[in-house]
Amino acid sequence: NNNCDIPKSLKILKRHPGVSKIVKKIQGEYEKGRVTVISNKEMRHYCHKYIPELFMSRFDVLKNKASDMVVHLLEELIENEDISSMDHAKQEPVMERFLGDNPFIQFMYITDTSGRKTTRNICSIVDKAKFETFKLDDDFSNRKWFIGPMKDGDIHVTDFYTSIITGALCITVSGPIRDKNDEIVGILGIDIKFEDLVKMEEEENEI
Known part of the structure; x- marks a missing residue:
């Protein structure tokens, strides 16, 4: 939630299917031998990909x-x-x-x-x-x-x-x-x- 700059009203629960996909994606990165920390930019990219409704809401917020x-x-x-x-x-x-x-x-x-x-x-x-x-x-x-x-x-x-x-x-x-x-x-x-x-x-x- 913090890495993706998500407003309190749009907070995502850990049980959200998109969160599970993000966790699996990150785990896969480290299983392949990655040693660096996942950056905020990468995390936002994963949020865009696996929880797109957040960013549709962001459009509404900006509008x-x-x-x-x-x-x-x-x-x-x-x-x-x-x-x-x-x-x-x-x-x-x-x-x-x-x-x-x-x-x-x-x-x-x-x-x-x-x-x-x-x-x-x-x-x-x-x-x-x-x-x-x-x-x-x-x-x-x-x-x-x-x-x-x-x-x-x-x-x-x-x-x-x-x-x-x-x-x-x-x-x-x-x-x-x-x-x-x-x-x-x-x-x-x-x-x-x-x-x-x-x-x-x-x-x-x-x-």
Whole structure:
């Protein structure tokens, strides 16, 4: 449990079938003549292989962590007057600052209520060339991250997916932009990189 960084709520009992398989695997290593200690990295590998449900739960934990953190940030962002103006010249500088402050973000974008992208590509410098396929006025009206907020006016978080642009594992958080009359005038979407989120969590745990 300790070697695999398993939360208390997910502790595994010694009688778990996966534990027996791990023990047999380790015993087999020493029967073959191994003399070194099993490293934490190897133990995590065995846990991944023989008790995979633990790490499915870890995905959920990280998704919830991302949701709690980014939903709070998104709520503040969509209340920003420059964002709610739906003037891309005012929105883009705000989005760029937000991206700079939150390096786990892969891509940010705003659409109008018809799903048409109204801002240029807001992403890290290293990914700019990859996102050139996305143009102003591209239609995203069939995307879940657009449909959800337009339908119920709430902030939505997608399941994990692999980005077709970067190949990175991501989730998208999106929410409605409203005018002074509380009418929805656009949708703001944020793609979060799973790998960077994990790194951030590990760094926080080391502090």
